[in-house]
Amino acid sequence: MQIGRHRIDPPVILAPMAGVTDKPFRQLCKRLGAGLAVSEMTISDPRFWKTEKSLRRMDHLGEPDPISVQIAGTVPELLADAARYNVDHGAQIVDINMGCPAKKVCNAWAGSALMRDEALVARILAAVVRAVDVPVTLKIRTGWDACHKNAPVIARIAQDAGVAALAVHGRTRDQQYTGQAEYGTIAAIKADLSIPVIVNGDIDSPRKAAEVLAQTGCDAVMIGRAAQGRPWIFRESAHFLATGESLPEPSLQEVRDVLLGHLRHLHEFYGEPAGVRIARKHLGWYAKDRPENTAFRAVVNRAESAAAQIALTAEYFDALIAGEPLSMAA
Incomplete structure (x- = not known):
């Protein structure tokens, strides 16, 4: 998939998620196969650009290309x-957030609340596209609620404004993350546009990624x-899309090494005690799908440094790898 001069390969993208897709996580996901990783949203109000939080969100030093930064505002x-x-x-790609369903964002008429005002959407997109010489992308939902599913209209406005690619989460704002993603709506949007369309929502496995791409005709999947x-x-999905074959699950040794590397990067990036708190x-x-989840949480939540x-x-993973009883590891 092409976004401006940037080739997104593989067509498997990390979705922007507030409090999650920070620099350490973006770099990790890119290393493990994501073709693109979109940043946490940064606020458009310049009064907040120099805060510690914003400065961290705008830190892209050493990050692999292309660097996609999401902005939010009204x-x-x-x-x-x-x-x-x-x-x-x-930033090498600017992404505009019109998909966030969070109350504190929507109450300020930002995020997915913008979809209620199509004229304002058009003015925002035109202003941002004119302002920069890098590709501008847009993230939306299918609409505000079940009675106001205007994503096809917004999508056409975006293409006409010069937006380079569109990502669609297959739910309305009211649904938050409940129910099932509406791939039919996204397929109709893709069929109506000439720009790349990225499908988002409920993609939780390599096989699902392939099925959703086939069902919608979209150019890429976005995983959150x-x-x-x-x-x-990301590497599992990229491999399945390329070959139709499933990679084996990572070994305990690899999970341990990936996790320890992620922890060290979080500690370095945020310092203490914030890095320790965020790492929890x-x-x-990492433990949520493992049978030893409860014991693992009990161990790592004790850490204060x-x-x-x-x-x-x-120690915990080494005990698991050695086959020791979980009670000894905990």
């Missing part, structure tokens, strides 16, 4: 300024929640 001029600012600080604790899903949710996600978190995690 005022066309501010979003245009935010796009220029992020391009000046390394299924990558939490399973960053290797990732540890929980980066060194202890690393040591306890390594």
Whole structure:
């Protein structure tokens, strides 16, 4: 798939997720096969660009190309300024958030709430596309609620405004993450557009990625929640799409090494104690599908320092690899 001058290969993309797709996680997912990893959303209000949180979100030093940065807001001029600012600080693709269903975002009429005002959507997209010389992409949902599914209209507005690619989460804002993704709606959008369309929602396995691409005719899949604790899903999906064959599950040794590397990067990126605190949710996600989940949580949640978190995690996995009883590891 092509976005401007950037070839996205493989066509398997990490979805932007607030509090999740930080630099350490993006780099990990890219290393494990993601063709593109979109950043957490950065606010368009310049008053907040110099905060510690925003500076971290805008840190792309050493990140593999292409660098895609998501911006959020409601005022066309501010979003245009935010796009220029992020391009000046390394963004090679600017993504506009009109898909976030979070209340605090929608209450400010940002995120998916923007889909309620098609005229404003058109002004925002035109302003951002004019502001930068890099590709602009857009992330939307199928609509605001069951009675207002206007994604096809927004999609056409986006293409006419010069947006380079469109990602569609197959749910309305009201659904949040409940129910099933509407692939039929996304297929209709893809059939109506000439720009690349990326399908998002409920893609939780390599086989599902292939099925959804075939069903919708889309150019790429976007994976979000299924990558939490399973960053290797990108290489598995890329391999299945290319060959029709399934890769074996990663070994305990590889899971341990991936996890320890992720922890060290989080500690380095955030420092203590923030890195330790943020790492806990990732540890929980890595363990969520494993039978020893409860015991693992009990071990790693005891850690109050980066060194202890690393040591306890390594000891726990080493015990599992050695085949020792879980009670000894815990």
